Amino acid sequence: MENKIKLLAESLLFNGLPESMLQQLAAVTTERQFNRSEAVFFEGQAAAGFYLIKSGQVKIFKLSPEGKEQILHVFGRGEPFGEVPVFSGQLTFPANAVSLSASELLFFPKQDFVRLITASPDLALSMLAVLSRRLCRFAAQIESLSLKEVPSRVAAHLVYLAETQGSTKQVELDIPKGQLASLLGTSPETLSRIFNSMSAEGLIRVEGRRIELLRYEGLITRQD
Numbered sequence: 001m002e003n004k005i006k007l008l009a010e011s012l013l014f015n016g017l018p019e020s021m022l023q024q025l026a027a028v029t030t031e032r033q034f035n036r037s038e039a040v041f042f043e044g045q046a047a048a049g050f051y052l053i054k055s056g057q058v059k060i061f062k063l064s065p066e067g068k069e070q071i072l073h074v075f076g077r078g079e080p081f082g083e084v085p086v087f088s089g090q091l092t093f094p095a096n097a098v099s100l101s102a103s104e105l106l107f108f109p110k111q112d113f114v115r116l117i118t119a120s121p122d123l124a125l126s127m128l129a130v131l132s133r134r135l136c137r138f139a140a141q142i143e144s145l146s147l148k149e150v151p152s153r154v155a156a157h158l159v160y161l162a163e164t165q166g167s168t169k170q171v172e173l174d175i176p177k178g179q180l181a182s183l184l185g186t187s188p189e190t191l192s193r194i195f196n197s198m199s200a201e202g203l204i205r206v207e208g209r210r211i212e213l214l215r216y217e218g219l220i221t222r223q224d
Contacts (some may be wrong), residue, residue, distance in 0.1 A: 004106065006027060011078040013130050014123070021120055036052035040082075040097040047085035047093045049109040053077050056103025059179065060095050067219070071183040072177050074100070080130065086110050087131070099212045100175065122204055148223075153184045154194050156223035158204070158211065168216040173209040 004026035008014040014022060031054070035189065040051065040058060051058075053075055060073040060081060066166060072095060075081050084094060117123045157180070161171040173180060181191040193209075198204045205217055207211040213219060 004031075007052070007106070011052060011080070012053070012133075013080050013126055015159075016125070017122060017126065019119075021116075021123060024116055025108075025113075028116070029108055034099040034103045034105065036099060036101050038099050040099060041093050043094060043096050044092050045084065045089060047110070049107055049113065050080060050083035051097075052080045052087055052106040052108065054104040054106055056105075057100040057175070058097055058103060059100050059175070060097050061182070062095050066212045069182050070185065071179060074179065074183065076174065083127070083131070086113060087127070091216040100179065117135050150184065150186045150190055151194050151197070152223050153186070153219065153220045154191065154198070155203075157184060158213065159216075159220050159223055162213060162216065162219075168213060170210060173211065174185075 005019075006192070008022045008025055009017075014025060017025075020157050029052075032051075034056070043049075043062065055077055057074060057076050058081060059071050061069050061071045063069055071199050073081070082097060084090065084092060086094065088186070103204065123188045158171060161173070162168050175183070176190060178188045180189045184191065199206060201218075203213075203215050203222070205214060
């Protein structure tokens with residue numbers, strides 16, 4: 001129970017809530033484990049609740065009729081996912097979720113969580129803030145995919161990583177390059193060519209998942 005409460009207290013969703021509320025939240029959760037590449041849920045599956053990541057990573061994605069994958073989000077420790085049906089009234093999940101690595105998740109049953117959030121305005125406001133930030137990020141992703149060329153998308157993502165990781169000198173890719181290509185709406189081959197081109201221009205230096213940002217201002221200009 002203590003480990004659950006610690007995780008909840010550190011998460012963006014529940015940070016700042018009183019100990020009594022964290023205890024109530026922890027009491028209604030169950031722990032679930034998933035292997036790498038194991039499905040957490042599928043689009044159209046009945047949504048009985050949502051998840052919070054204790055360890056590992058989970059990708060949220062849609063599939064086109066032709067079977068092409070478009071990654072919408074990649075979430076890590078302390079981040080919630082699958083919460084949309086809890087608030088929208090939907091009965092099913094609107095996308096697919098698959099574990100990118102061996103992952104431990106906390107599951108929040110819909111009815112129990114709604115009961116708690118109804119009784120706690122602070123919890124409702126925390127949820128609203130997280131969903132608002134996610135909506136802004138999703139809107140930026142849609143704009144990037146629809147209006148920007150692939151090199152600009154790559155530059156924008158590197159700038160985003162620099163902002164979230166707090167470093168304009170280097171960033172660490174939090175997902176494999178193949179998954180990153182899907183997130184940016186391109187192919188792994190095209191992504192590699194763009195990284196090579198940016199390296200030749202002296203903008204970046206790629207060492208596995210670590211990318212040195214040699215000319216950060218140049219990336220900011222390139223993203224527009």
